Structure formats: structure tokens, C-alpha cells
Amino acid sequence: MNELIGIDGPVVYALFYAAFIGIHLFGVGEALKVMMVISGLAVLAIILTAVALIGHFDASNLFDIAPATAEATELLPFGWYGVWAALPFAMWLFLAVEGVPLAAEEAKNPAKDVPKGIIGAMVFLLVTAALVVFLLAGAAGSELIGASAVPLVDALKVTNNPTIATLVNMLGLAGLIASFFSIVYGYSRLVFALSRAGYLPKSLSLTSKNKVPSRALIVPGIFGFAVSLTGEGDLILAMAVVGATVSYALMSLSHILLRVKQPNLERPYRTPGGVVTSGISLILSLVALTGVYAFDPSAFYMTFGLFVIVGVYYGLYSRNNLVASSAEEEFAMLSVAEQELNTDVG
Structure with missing residues (x-):
């Protein structure tokens, strides 16, 4: 398709980065509205696929892969190692749902709206993931x-x-665009928060007249575009899963420590199951983390290499430039800054 319109891959990448970052530079309200429309088109693709395939579902198609080893079974044709190596792909069905809380300042009542949003998103992802995994394999064969x-x-x-396939193929691009769009929004807010706290250079938290963290959008976007030119898409995706699972594990551990050390802290929302739920989440996150090693050891090692580099950066620079002396003080300052950042959203 690129050849037909006379442009190559890098130009296409540059155009998409420029367009998406440009939309975010207009303001978070505009960006979220566009993201909602794009996401709706991606959901439509899944619904159309489900409607078209449900009449072709045959449970026997779920088990049409011959066992690869003597220890394997019809249910697990590649054994438990296959399950382990498939975890990174399973993670991609749910990756980035943790980005929902980044929109807390855009919510009218964050204490209630954010839990509803993330729970609703997880339930929706569970349903759509089940449709994709079982219907596709059941209709066309695993x-x-x-x-x-x-x-x-x-x-x-x-x-x-074939007609629906062509339509879904076009709508499927909306799914990729929605993921890209949400990642742009997510990284800008994370970089903004880390910059305001002193973990990253403070210039990255400067905002434009539209109350948008423009440098936190543009600078990481330049790095992202440079990485896209490597052509190592599979490696980058696997590294993203490593980073995500590490963050899930750390969030679970942080919740456990917070419940143990500050049991009387005011909590507008309490996690069902408390530390038991977080403990299960911690274990599953670590298992999923090691799954990347089974799939692509190089992605596993390269991601941890980046963690080491960031750790050295923190030790040599960031820890001497933090703007707050405690977590409570830091959260309070970030809360004020983020409220100022989003005062244009109505």
C-alpha cells in the first residue's frame, strides 16, 4: 500500500507520530474524544467478527494441533512450556489497561469514577479476549x-x-491506532509526573498555553520514532511486556506494603480481597514476566539492561534532584500540578 501512494515506511511512521502528537498538543479533551471514536471502531471490528464466526464455531477445531512431544497432550500440544511461552501474547490482550488511572484528573469524581472505569475496562477486555481467542480458533482452527x-x-x-474480512481489515487498523494513541497519552502523563517530581529533567514538565505537557509529548515521541526505524517490532513488543509485568509486580507489592504499614490510611476505594488479591497478582505478574524469557530471551535481558541504566541514572542524578522529601509531599505536589494541567478540560 505504501508503494502505491509513493511513500515509504519511515515517512508513514513520521506522519503518524506528527498527527497523534499534534492532536494531543491541542489539549487532553480533544485527544480523549478522538481516542474514544477510534476505540469504538476497533470494537466494531471485533463485534462484526464475532457475529460472522459464531455460526461456524466447532469445538473440535480448538484441538486440531498435533502434540509436539511425547509429554504433550491434545489440550496442551506444546506442553506447559507452550503455555509459559504464550504468556507474553496473552498479556497483549490486556496491556495498557493500567493507563486508565492516568485520566484521574479528567474525571469528575476520581475516587468513584476511576475504579469503575478500570473494572469496566477489565471486564470488557475479558469478554472481547474470550471472543477473539475461542471464536477464531473454533471457527478456523487453532x-x-x-x-x-x-x-x-x-x-x-x-x-x-470475504466482504466482512475486508471491512474488518480496515477497522482493525483503528485498533492499532487506538493503542498507539493511548500510549502517546500515557507516556506524556508519566514523563510529566516524573519530571515534576525530579526523577527526569524538570524542563520536560513545562506546559503550553493549552495546559499540555508539550515537551513530555514531543521528546519521548522522537525517541519512539527513532526506535520504530529499527524494524524490530517483535523485540520491542516483547520488551514492552517485560516492562509492563515489572510494573504490575511493583504495584502489587506496593499495595501490600501500604496495607501493612498504613492500615488506617483513608481509602476511597478498597481492593476486594486486600493483600490476598495483591499477593495473587504479584505471583502472576512474576510468572508472566518470566514468560518473555521463554519466548525471547534477548528481549528479557535487554529490558533489564535498560532498568540497570535507569537505576544508574537515578543513583547519579535523580536522587539528588528530587523536589519532595517524602512520598506524601511528592503526591501532594503532583496532585496540584496535574489539576493545573487539566483545568481546560470541561
């Missing part, structure tokens, strides 16, 4: 879907739905 680069489209083609 072997075909496992080898496919575009599983929704291939499943529709195999079941004689």
Missing part, C-alpha cells in the same frame, strides 16, 4: 490461527466472509 499474522481477517476468509 493451527491456522496460531500461524496467522492477521487472525481476524484469515478466520473470516476461511469461513467464506
Whole structure:
């Protein structure tokens, strides 16, 4: 397609980065509205696929992969090692849902709205993930879907739905765009918060006349564009899973420590199950983390190499430039800053 319109990959990447960052530079309200529309188109693609495939579902197609080893079974054709190595792919069905709290300042009542939003998002992702995993394999066969680069489209083609396949192929781009769009929003808010706290250079938290952290949008975007030129998409995705699972583990551990050390702290929302739930989350996060090693050891080691570099940066620079002497003081300052950042959102 790129050749037909006379432009190559890097130009396309640059145009998308410029367009998405440009929309965010207009203001968070505009960005979130666009992201909502794009996400709706991606959901439509899943719904159309489910409607077209449900009549072709055959449970026997779920088990059409021959066992690869003597120890493997029809249910687990690659054994438990296959389950372990598949965890990074499973993570991508839910990756970035933790970004919902980043919109806390845009919510009218964060204490109630954010828990509702993240729980609703997780339930929705569970339903759509189940539809994709079971319906596609049940209609087209696990072997075909496992080898496919575009599983929704291939499943529709195999079941004689070429028109819907073409439509879903186009709508599927909306899903990629929605992910990209949400990542741009997420990294800008994270970089802004880390900069205001002193962990990153303070210049990155400067805001524009639209109350937008412009440098926190542009500078990481330049780095992202440079990485996209490497062509190592699979490696980058695997490294993203490592980073995500580490963050999930640290969030779970932080929740446990907070409940133990400050049991009487005022909590507008209390996690069902308390530390038991967080303990299970911590274990699952660590298991999922090691799954990347089974799939791509190089991604595992390279990500931890980046963690070491960041750790050295913190030790040599950041810890001497923090703007707060305690976590409570830091949270209070960030809360004020983020409220100022989003005063243009109505």
C-alpha cells in the first residue's frame, strides 16, 4: 500500500507520530474524544467478527494441533512450556489497561469514577479476549490461527466472509491506532509526573498555553520514532511486556506494603480481597514476566539492561534532584500540578 501512494515506511511512521502528537498538543479533551471514536471502531471490528464466526464455531477445531512431544497432550500440544511461552501474547490482550488511572484528573469524581472505569475496562477486555481467542480458533482452527499474522481477517476468509474480512481489515487498523494513541497519552502523563517530581529533567514538565505537557509529548515521541526505524517490532513488543509485568509486580507489592504499614490510611476505594488479591497478582505478574524469557530471551535481558541504566541514572542524578522529601509531599505536589494541567478540560 505504501508503494502505491509513493511513500515509504519511515515517512508513514513520521506522519503518524506528527498527527497523534499534534492532536494531543491541542489539549487532553480533544485527544480523549478522538481516542474514544477510534476505540469504538476497533470494537466494531471485533463485534462484526464475532457475529460472522459464531455460526461456524466447532469445538473440535480448538484441538486440531498435533502434540509436539511425547509429554504433550491434545489440550496442551506444546506442553506447559507452550503455555509459559504464550504468556507474553496473552498479556497483549490486556496491556495498557493500567493507563486508565492516568485520566484521574479528567474525571469528575476520581475516587468513584476511576475504579469503575478500570473494572469496566477489565471486564470488557475479558469478554472481547474470550471472543477473539475461542471464536477464531473454533471457527478456523487453532493451527491456522496460531500461524496467522492477521487472525481476524484469515478466520473470516476461511469461513467464506470475504466482504466482512475486508471491512474488518480496515477497522482493525483503528485498533492499532487506538493503542498507539493511548500510549502517546500515557507516556506524556508519566514523563510529566516524573519530571515534576525530579526523577527526569524538570524542563520536560513545562506546559503550553493549552495546559499540555508539550515537551513530555514531543521528546519521548522522537525517541519512539527513532526506535520504530529499527524494524524490530517483535523485540520491542516483547520488551514492552517485560516492562509492563515489572510494573504490575511493583504495584502489587506496593499495595501490600501500604496495607501493612498504613492500615488506617483513608481509602476511597478498597481492593476486594486486600493483600490476598495483591499477593495473587504479584505471583502472576512474576510468572508472566518470566514468560518473555521463554519466548525471547534477548528481549528479557535487554529490558533489564535498560532498568540497570535507569537505576544508574537515578543513583547519579535523580536522587539528588528530587523536589519532595517524602512520598506524601511528592503526591501532594503532583496532585496540584496535574489539576493545573487539566483545568481546560470541561
